[in-house]
Amino acid sequence: MKKLYRFSVDYGRMGDIESVFTEDDAVVSKCIGKEVYFGEILGKHSNISVELEESQFEVLSDDPIVIDIIEKYIGKTGHNPIGYIDYEVDEDDGEDKDESDDEDCD
Numbered sequence: 545m546k547k548l549y550r551f552s553v554d555y556g557r558m559g560d561i562e563s564v565f566t567e568d569d570a571v572v573s574k575c576i577g578k579e580v581y582f583g584e585i586l587g588k589h590s591n592i593s594v595e596l597e598e599s600q601f602e603v604l605s606d607d608p609i610v611i612d613i614i615e616k617y618i619g620k621t622g623h624n625p626i627g628y629i630d631y632e633v634d635e636d637d638g639e640d641k642d643e644s645d646d647e648d649c650d
Contacts, residue, residue, distance in 0.1 A: 545569055548605040548614055551625055553594055559586045561594075563622025564604065566611050571626060572601060574649035580628045596625060 547569050553561045561582065575596055582592040594600075605611065629649065 545606060546608075546611050547572075547603050548611055550602040550604055551600055551622070552602070553600055555586060555592065558590060558592075561585065561592065561623060563620065563624055565620035565622070565624040565626075566615055567624070567626055569603075569606075571649060575626055575629065578629050578649055580625045582623060582625075582628055585623060594625075600625075 545568065546566050548564065548566050549572065551563045576598055578596050580594055580596055584590045586592055
């Protein structure tokens with residue numbers, strides 16, 4: 545079931561990472577414990593990464609009408625951490641090798 549989530553991580557003086565997005569609750573549950581690399585989103589050389597924890601996600605709504613309106617008119621705000629699950633480059637062929645299928649977080 546799709547839900548509206550708020551994702552929030554506090555990095556102290558460097559800043560915060562916050563986003564609002566819709567995602568299936570099963571996908572979010574499977575991604576808990578996965579490493580996410582955001583890169584330099586808090587400034588040059590910040591190299592931000594975090595292990596996803598349940599406490600970083602807040603369910604704002606599970607009402608299908610609200611979710612439809614949000615997806616239709618707003619979309620997402622900020623950085624959806626599910627789209628930043630770590631990838632590893634396969635040394636043999638130079639292709640990206642997904643360590644943890646970001647669609648399912650298997």
